[in-house]
Amino acid sequence: MRVATFEIPLGIELLAAALGGLQGALFAAAHRDRRVDVLGVVIIGLSVALGGSLLRDVVLDQPPVVIWANSYLLVAASAAVLGMTLQQTLTRAEWPLTVLDAIVMGLFGAIATSKALSLGVGDVGALVVGVIGSIGGGVLRDILMNRPVSVLHVGTLYAVAAAAGAAALIVLVALSTPILIAGAGSATVTVAVRLAAVRRDWTFPEQGSMRLRRRS
Amino acid sequence: MRVATFEIPLGIELLAAALGGLQGALFAAAHRDRRVDVLGVVIIGLSVALGGSLLRDVVLDQPPVVIWANSYLLVAASAAVLGMTLQQTLTRAEWPLTVLDAIVMGLFGAIATSKALSLGVGDVGALVVGVIGSIGGGVLRDILMNRPVSVLHVGTLYAVAAAAGAAALIVLVALSTPILIAGAGSATVTVAVRLAAVRRDWTFPEQGSMRLRRRS
Amino acid sequence: MRVATFEIPLGIELLAAALGGLQGALFAAAHRDRRVDVLGVVIIGLSVALGGSLLRDVVLDQPPVVIWANSYLLVAASAAVLGMTLQQTLTRAEWPLTVLDAIVMGLFGAIATSKALSLGVGDVGALVVGVIGSIGGGVLRDILMNRPVSVLHVGTLYAVAAAAGAAALIVLVALSTPILIAGAGSATVTVAVRLAAVRRDWTFPEQGSMRLRRRS
Structure with missing residues (x-):
C-alpha cells in the first residue's frame, strides 16, 4: 500500500x-578536551540536526532535501552558533532540552518512516529507515567525533524509542489512519518511550545479562 | 560490454x-566490554549482514534492495537474535563459521561486481564495487563499533580475497563466460584465497617491510 | 539560476x-604503528584521492564519476603504490606537497560547488557540497583509520579554506562570472587561505576561547 508522506509545517x-x-x-x-574549533562545532551541529534526514534520503536513493533547500542548513548552522555562545546558560536547561530532543526524534522518525512507505519500501525497511531518520544524526556525530556510537550502548534507549515510534506509524497506516494522525501518534510514542526511559532510568538489557538470565 | 547481474536463488x-x-x-x-545492548547487537548484526549490499547500491546510485524488500532485514535480524542467544555454543564452531563466512564474502562480492558491470561501470570501478559488496559490512561494523577497520590491517587478507574474486569475475566475463559460471568461479576464488590465508597464516606485507625489502 | 559545472581538463x-x-x-x-598492510595503504590512498568526489556525488544523488570511469581509480591507486615506495624521499618535500595539496583542495571544491549549483541546489547547500568535495576525502581517511577527524579540530583551517573557496565561487557565479574564471578564482581563494594558514600558523578560535573572550 502506498501512503502519503507525513508532512509537518516547514516552520516546525x-x-x-x-x-x-x-x-x-x-x-x-x-x-x-577534543579541541573542536568553531567551524568544527558548526559542522557537528549540522550533523546532529540534518544527518538523519540526509542519511534517510541517501538510503532511499532520493535527492537529499536538506542539501537542495537553503533553509535547513541556515537555520541549523545559526542554532549551532547560538548554542556555542549561550552554552553556559543552556546546559542548565537540561530537562526542557531533553523533552524537545525527544519531540525532534519523534518528528524526524515519523517523516522518515512515512517517506519510505510512500516510496513503496516494505514495512521492515520503513522501520529501519525510520530509525535512521530519527537517530542517524546522533550516529553521524559520534562517528565524526571518533566516539563510541552512543545509541548502540546500554543505557540510552534512543534506538528503542525510535523503533517504537516507527512501528506505531506502520501499524497506524496499515489500519488506514490518516497520515497526519498516524504521524502525530508515532511521534507521541517515541516521545513517551524516550522520556519514560530518562525519568525512570530504564535501560535495555545488555546482551550479557540476557544470556545470564536464560541460563539461571 | 554490458552483462547480466549474477543472480543466486533468493534462498541462498x-x-x-x-x-x-x-x-x-x-x-x-x-x-x-563495549556494553552493546540487545538492540545494539541486532543493529551490528544487520550492518555485517547487509552493510556491503547497502553500500554497493549507494555507490551505484541504485535503490538499495535490502531496504526495499522485507526479507533480508527480517532474516538478518532474526539470525542476530539467534546468534546472541546461542553465543556460547556457536563460538565453539569456529572453523565451520569461517568457511561459511568466506562463502558469503564470495557470493556478495560476485553479486556486487556483476551488478556494477551490468550498469555499465568500468572494470576498475566494478572491482572496487565488488570489494565494497564483499567486505563493506565488516567495515561498517568496525566504524559503528569505533574500532580499527580490520580489513585495512596486517593479517586479515579479507580485502585481498575480495579483490581476487572480483578480478576473477571481470576476467571471466571478458572471456564471455556465462554469468552463472563466472559468478561461481569468482566466489570460489574468494573462498580459496581466504581459507588458504586462514589455514596457512598468510599475511599481506606491511608497508614498512616492503620498504625495507627494497632498501636492502 | 542554473549554471554550468566547472570543468577542468581530465589530465588535471x-x-x-x-x-x-x-x-x-x-x-x-x-x-x-597502525600496521596498515599494502592493500590497506592503497585503500587509504583511494579514499583521500576520490572520497570527496564520491561523497559529493552520493550527496547529490548522482552516479559517482570516480566509480564509472576507470581512469580515476587506476591513477589514484598507482600513485598510492608510488607514494608507499618513495615514502622516504617524498616526506622531505613537505612544502611542495602542501602547495599541491592546497591546489587539489581548491580544484575539487570548485568542481563540487559548481556541480551542485548546476543541479539546482541552493547556495547554502552548494557551499556544503563544495566543502564535502574539498575535504571529504580527508574525513573518510580519518574515519577508516579510526582517528579523530582532523578537519574538525583546532589548528588545521582545512574546512575554513574549503568554505572560503566555495563561497567565492557562489558569489562569482551570482555576479555572472563565466564558470572557468569563477572556478579558477574559487580555487585560488582556497589555496591562499590554506597556505596563509600554514605559513603564519593561523588557527581558528577554539569554541572555549570564544566563550572566554565574551565573558571577559
Missing part, C-alpha cells in the same frame, strides 16, 4: 533543525 | 544474510 | 587524483 521542521543544531553545539562544547 | 542470498547477522552478533558478543 | 583532474593517492599513502606510512 525548521524548529527541529534548529534544536538539532543547538544540541550538537552543546554536545561538542561538553567535550572540550 | 537470505542464508548469506542470516549468516552475516549471526556473525555480527557473535562479534558484538565477543566485545562485551 | 587525474593529476589531482594522483596527488591524493600519493598523500594518502604518505599519511598511512606516517602512522606505521
